[in-house]
Amino acid sequence: MFIKYIVVGALALTLLSSCSDDNSSNTTPSNTSPSPKVDQSLPSVEVTKNAIQVGKDYHSFANPESIKVTHLSLDLTVDFTKKVLVGTAQLDFERVDVNAQQLILDTRDLTIDGVTAKGKEINFDLASADSFLGAALTIDIPADVNSVLISYQTSPKASGVQWLTPEQTAGKKHPFLFTQAQAIHARSFIPLQDSPQVRMTYEATIRTPIELLAVMSASNEPDTPRDGVYQFSMPQPIPAYLIALAVGDLHFKPMGERTGVYSEKGILDAAAAEFADTESMLIATEKTFGPYSWERYDLLILPPSFPFGGMENPRLSFITPTVIAGDKSLVALIAHELAHSWSGNTVTNATWRDLWLNEGFTTYLTYRIMQMIYGDERFEMEAVLGRQDLQADIDSLPANDQIMAIDLRGRDPDDVFSNIPYEKGALFLRELEHKVGRENFDQFLLGYFEKFAFKSITTDQFVSYLDQTLLKDHSANLSKQRIEQWIFQPGIPDGAPVPKSDAFSVVDQARDDWLAGKIQANKIDSEKWVVHQWLYFLNNMPEKLSQEQLADLDKTFALTNSKNNEIAHSWLLISVNNWYQPAFNRLHDYLTSIGRNKLVKPLYKALSQTPDGKVMAQKAFAEAKPGYHPLTVKANEGFVQ
Numbered sequence: 001m002f003i004k005y006i007v008v009g010a011l012a013l014t015l016l017s018s019c020s021d022d023n024s025s026n027t028t029p030s031n032t033s034p035s036p037k038v039d040q041s042l043p044s045v046e047v048t049k050n051a052i053q054v055g056k057d058y059h060s061f062a063n064p065e066s067i068k069v070t071h072l073s074l075d076l077t078v079d080f081t082k083k084v085l086v087g088t089a090q091l092d093f094e095r096v097d098v099n100a101q102q103l104i105l106d107t108r109d110l111t112i113d114g115v116t117a118k119g120k121e122i123n124f125d126l127a128s129a130d131s132f133l134g135a136a137l138t139i140d141i142p143a144d145v146n147s148v149l150i151s152y153q154t155s156p157k158a159s160g161v162q163w164l165t166p167e168q169t170a171g172k173k174h175p176f177l178f179t180q181a182q183a184i185h186a187r188s189f190i191p192l193q194d195s196p197q198v199r200m201t202y203e204a205t206i207r208t209p210i211e212l213l214a215v216m217s218a219s220n221e222p223d224t225p226r227d228g229v230y231q232f233s234m235p236q237p238i239p240a241y242l243i244a245l246a247v248g249d250l251h252f253k254p255m256g257e258r259t260g261v262y263s264e265k266g267i268l269d270a271a272a273a274e275f276a277d278t279e280s281m282l283i284a285t286e287k288t289f290g291p292y293s294w295e296r297y298d299l300l301i302l303p304p305s306f307p308f309g310g311m312e313n314p315r316l317s318f319i320t321p322t323v324i325a326g327d328k329s330l331v332a333l334i335a336h337e338l339a340h341s342w343s344g345n346t347v348t349n350a351t352w353r354d355l356w357l358n359e360g361f362t363t364y365l366t367y368r369i370m371q372m373i374y375g376d377e378r379f380e381m382e383a384v385l386g387r388q389d390l391q392a393d394i395d396s397l398p399a400n401d402q403i404m405a406i407d408l409r410g411r412d413p414d415d416v417f418s419n420i421p422y423e424k425g426a427l428f429l430r431e432l433e434h435k436v437g438r439e440n441f442d443q444f445l446l447g448y449f450e451k452f453a454f455k456s457i458t459t460d461q462f463v464s465y466l467d468q469t470l471l472k473d474h475s476a477n478l479s480k481q482r483i484e485q486w487i488f489q490p491g492i493p494d495g496a497p498v499p500k501s502d503a504f505s506v507v508d509q510a511r512d513d514w515l516a517g518k519i520q521a522n523k524i525d526s527e528k529w530v531v532h533q534w535l536y537f538l539n540n541m542p543e544k545l546s547q548e549q550l551a552d553l554d555k556t557f558a559l560t561n562s563k564n565n566e567i568a569h570s571w572l573l574i575s576v577n578n579w580y581q582p583a584f585n586r587l588h589d590y591l592t593s594i595g596r597n598k599l600v601k602p603l604y605k606a607l608s609q610t611p612d613g614k615v616m617a618q619k620a621f622a623e624a625k626p627g628y629h630p631l632t633v634k635a636n637e638g639f640v641q
């Protein structure tokens with residue numbers, strides 16, 4: 001049976017520590033079945049497992065079981081006028097099957113101009129495109145060949161590349177380009193084996209307009225001369241979804257010995273101040289979870305249209321500017337992206353079904369890092385907020401989508417990022433920690449990260465590793481049945497850990513008193529409240545509030561004008577749900593200046609519930625669309641039709 005542990009308000013909850021993907025459920029409206037009562041006539045563990053060929057990547061055409069790409073060499077020119085990348089990709093490969101004669105790659109919307117090996121043209125075939133997998137590129141490989149050179153160019157509509165005009169940047173003078181490869185968008189700017197189980201090293205030469213700087217998920221030289229030709233090298237093997245490029249009027253500011261920030265000049269100082277604790281996070285994480293494998297850890301702050309909170313591109317995480325709050329209140333995002341350097345980037349999910357191995361471990365580590373740097377109170381508050389986010393998804397997602405090892409066959413992996421792999425994954429690991437003790441669990445994690453370093457693994461490999469290690473050593477406290485319930489079944493197992501925060505008790509009391517009419521808003525003793533308490537205060541309001549109540553809150557706390565993007569989000573959502581018109585100008589500005597999907601999608605969704613709301617949504621969307629990332633457009637266009 002499923003039991004609710006925390007009474008959650010009727011609002012869709014936001015979360016602080018999000019990532020690549022910003023796990024607010026991206027399930028498109030058409031895909032969402034009505035929320036089931038989760039008493040679950042569940043698919044049994046065996047049925048779920050048998051139906052899926054474990055380890056098979058259903059989201060790639062590539063044939064790494066026959067021929068595996070090991071190294072990529074890019075030479076690309078960035079053409080801002082035509083909005084294309086044009087050049088060559090050299091792929092070095094090894095034959096897993098010695099008789100293999102064809103190399104199969106993933107592409108999407110690429111124009112292939114030719115393929116050569118040892119200087120000679122060789123045959124290739126570009127298949128017709130599948131709607132979300134793209135098109136297979138099959139290359140005939142002569143027996144004595146271990147490397148091919150592909151000449152190609154991208155489409156201006158490449159799903160993984162966003163081209164921004166100067167007006168869409170903070171500086172307004174130069175264009176900007178950034179890529180976002182996760183989950184399966186690397187194939188839209190490079191022909192390659194776009195599967196997380198194929199790891200390759202890479203090098204790149206990127207040619208840009210002379211006044212701009214290119215950076216990549218690779219070795220970056222902060223002092224490199226701006227000459228329009230930039231060289232990169234990534235000596236550790238990484239999956240395709242971690243290849244990333246950005247080009248713009250970028251500047252660098254160091255934060256510590258191994259950490260620094262790249263951004264447009266206007267926000268460089270604010271970003272470096274906001275994220276000043278990154279170096280301490282890096283040191284603390286190394287102490288507990290083993291050495292950092294990637295030399296430097298820098299941040300790239302993108303323009304506001306970046307669709308996610310952050311993306312853990314190795315050596316250079318891509319970060320939304322919406323977390324620069326001025327008080328470090330939203331830096332859990334940095335802890336999250338940094339944590340990926342261990343979980344995800346070092347130990348990677350073999351298929352998108354196994355994403356929870358990546359995001360669940362990362363979310364667990366995020367909480368631990370936040371606790372190490374900012375103490376127990378903040379850790380507890382963030383854990384409660386995360387648990388509420390998870391509950392909101394459990395209450396609204398169909399049963400299959402509540403399973404950590406989710407069946408994604410026939411679906412676009414972008415559509416199914418939710419709090420399940422993130423927060424349910426983290427809660428599962430917290431339960432393991434509670435059952436075996438923190439010290440033992442940390443030892444287990446150290447061993448796990450070491451054992452599978454630079455490998456991509458499946459859920460089943462993890463379960464079997466758990467079987468041989470933690471389960472064997474702590475058989476009195478752990479059971480395989482319970483572990484499989486967490487991983488292969490919907491809902492949250494009865495008796496799961498319940499995060500608690502004393503700092504939220506005072507907020508509950510204040511909200512209750514105010515809602516009961518015992519006090520006016522100006523009598524709420526909120527002077528010392530931190531951002532998390534404000535979010536908890538707002539996110540747990542009842543669905544309906546009166547105009548007087550809303551005006552009382554707004555007049556007292558100036559919520560419509562909140563500079564904190566998360567607080568503003570929660571308030572605007574309340575305003576839409578209660579048709580509080582004084583907030584609507586801000587709402588329009590918010591929707592047209594921020595492209596982070598987690599922040600805008602719930603607002604569009606709420607607006608789409610009424611005819612008048614839909615008109616507002618359509619107006620904002622039409623204005624904002626040219627600056628939104630294709631993923632944000634895709635996730636929201638259903639709400640304005």
Ligand SMILES: [Zn+2]
Nearest residue numbers: 019020359362
């Ligand atoms: Zn993440």
